[in-house]
Amino acid sequence: MGLTSQKVLLLAVLVAVALFVLTIWLWPRLSKGNWRAVLGRIGLLVATQLSLFATIGLYANNSFGFYASWADLFGQEQEPGVVTDYQTGPNGTKLRMLGTERVSVQNGSRPATGGRIDKVLVRGEHSQIASPAYVYLPPQYFQKKYAGKKFPAALVLTGYPGTAEALYKKLHFPQTQHELLKKQKMRPTVLVMMRPTVAPPRDTECMDIPNGPQTETFFTKDLRADISEHYRIGREAKSWGVVGDSTGGYCALKMTMRHPEAYSSAVALSGAYKAPRDATTGDLFGGNRQLERENNLLWRQRHLPAPPVNLLVTSSKQGEGNYQQTLRFIEQTKSPSRVSSIILDSGGHNFNTWRREIPAALEWLGNHLRA
Missing domain, CATH: 1.10.287 (Helix Hairpins)
Structure with a gap:
């Protein structure tokens, strides 16, 4: 069991x-x-x-949703089974299809009504990292009105260690978008749901670690290229955003600020503003102090040019440890970057708080992306 x-x-x-x-x-x-x-x-x-x-x-x-399996709990990587390649386009794709799931909404068994969740294995050409992802295709993706049209996409990241399944089983990202689409509050957007731990059990904080996992390259180059090749998704940065909670929130901000050519918009739900150094991370920077500073987002704001990106940060006046840093981040944001926020009166670092923020965050993100 x-x-x-x-x-x-x-x-x-x-x-x-x-x-x-x-x-x-x-x-x-x-x-x-x-x-x-x-x-x-x-x-x-x-x-x-x-x-x-x-x-x-x-x-x-x-x-x-901290751990998905016994192997995940005990730090053992679970090898994916052998599957048939899913080919598309003239050159095929680097994705492997692992299966599909229905969305838990009314009439969710019909893709044109409820959308569909594909489980895929992304194999990074540049990073040499392979990691599973859950791709939510909104109902419009299967409707004749949108046939041949491209869609924007959002990478959705959990915290550490986290499980990708929690993004649709606990945080209800697809279900929330489904409701927003019915109310015409956002554009239909493909959601690529993943955990940031693509080199388990290490917490890489979405870093290209010297002599270690190239996680940043995986998310900013390989993932976007592989997903865009397989699905009808725009390839330019204006078509891509990132949203994440906790560690995933830090990753969302950092990758967008460091790589505006990859992502144009980011949402950080209770995100940190610099990487921790503990037993789960090890030495992320290989002793390189400049690299460490460049991955400190508050330092970047003070010392480096601002990128032309859209940023949304969230916190709570009571219950969140990042509140003061979030205010500082907002104050330090310079043009051409644009910043918005969701500040709750109270709320902890947990799923219940993020579920309160996700509808407004998804609406904001969906309306900043263009296919």
Whole structure:
């Protein structure tokens, strides 16, 4: 059974309840002072506590989508199965189709009504990185009125470690766009949903790490080229944006500011403004202080020319640790960059807060992109 299976969670709950009941029942028998009774009490307490922690951990993981599988949890990369290449165009494509999923909206089984989610494997020619992605094609992509027309696209990134599935199962990006399209509040946009951890288990912070994974190249060159070759998506920067939460938010801002030739617009939901240095990242900069400064977004604003891009940042006055830095980022933004914000009165660094921000953020992003 998979890590996110409801059966696993139910089994954990049953085990925890059974151990609790067993502890109550056996406790009088283990009230003696001999070593066997003491060990018995210790064993029951440890087993009960572990079962409770496991249950809470599984529930939290199912709610927030931290890990997608047991292999993901234990840092083991899961090799994709062998599939048939999906060919398109005169030269084919570097994508591999892994399957399709319906969108959980009314009449979602009909692509022309609910759209479709394709699971693909992107293989980077320049970065030599391969990573899965979920591509949401809006209903208009399948309608005769739009036949032959190209669409704008938005790369949607989770935090670290995160799971790409959480973007449509928990944060409901496709479902939110579907509602906005019905209200004519945004243009139909292809969503490329991914986790920024394309070289697991390392948190690369979307960096081209010296002598390490070339994550920035993967997202700014390989991904855009491969997706545009396979789907009817514009290739220019005006057709591409990035939206992300937490680590994904930092990646969205950084890649757009550093590569305006790749992305024209970015949305950072509770994003940071510089990369951390911890056990998950290691040394991202290879001791190069200038490279470290260039990846500090507040430093970039002060010392480097502003790119012609659109930026949207979000935070909360209470509950978010990035509030003061977000105000500083807004204040330091110089023309020709343009900045907007969503500032909540209160909200934590969690899915519930981001779900409150996503409708306005998607509407903003969708109306800044052009096919």
